[in-house]
Amino acid sequence: MAPSDAAKTLDSELMPPSAGLRRAVAVVCDRDPSFLRIEAEAGSLTVRAWSPGFASLVRIILGQQLSSKAAQAIFQRLQAALELTPGAIATAPDLTLQRVGLSRAKIATCRRLSAALQSDQLDLDSLAALPDGDAVAQLTQIKGIGVWTAEVYLLFCLQRLSSFPASDLAVQVAYQRLQNLANRPTRRELLACTEPLHPYRGAVAHLLWHYYRRLAQQ
Numbered sequence: 001m002a003p004s005d006a007a008k009t010l011d012s013e014l015m016p017p018s019a020g021l022r023r024a025v026a027v028v029c030d031r032d033p034s035f036l037r038i039e040a041e042a043g044s045l046t047v048r049a050w051s052p053g054f055a056s057l058v059r060i061i062l063g064q065q066l067s068s069k070a071a072q073a074i075f076q077r078l079q080a081a082l083e084l085t086p087g088a089i090a091t092a093p094d095l096t097l098q099r100v101g102l103s104r105a106k107i108a109t110c111r112r113l114s115a116a117l118q119s120d121q122l123d124l125d126s127l128a129a130l131p132d133g134d135a136v137a138q139l140t141q142i143k144g145i146g147v148w149t150a151e152v153y154l155l156f157c158l159q160r161l162s163s164f165p166a167s168d169l170a171v172q173v174a175y176q177r178l179q180n181l182a183n184r185p186t187r188r189e190l191l192a193c194t195e196p197l198h199p200y201r202g203a204v205a206h207l208l209w210h211y212y213r214r215l216a217q218q
Contacts, residue, residue, distance in 0.1 A: 014046040024203035042214035052157040055084040074101035086114035109144025164201035174208035
């Protein structure tokens, strides 16, 4: 079965930033020049930006507590195994999903998401019109979708540069290294440190992920 158009957009994960994101990066670097180091040391910024919809949200769920490389590999196998629609996920045998690498917990989350979309408990199209907090609340009503997953969806898929996944381990580690901190900041600490950069902290997250990828290669 051929993958959906939304799923196809995920094949190449990293791309140059949009003009709007590039402007936001300029604001961030003007307010906090330490962020200028990132592209100076790690090269030109590349980011993840995916089409809104079910396939992209599944991809983000797969990325919970996994490296991007591992999550992408699982996603590609899932994409090859079946069409990424709520109906297909809802009816796929557990064994099919397990064979491509989904854990029992992620199978359950994807099935609950599928059921919520099929019953109109959740409408992904409506999220674009909601404030960040309300959109996060809509997504996190689904058991297994936490704040991190919702914030990443808002950032990657709805291009909400006000969305800042501050609990992300890579973001925290990269910020620690960038600022030469003794300890990795907590979500609360990172939100406080970057408050002057609101509402452009989505650009901060993209920069820090880019920096982390460079650190991981060292």
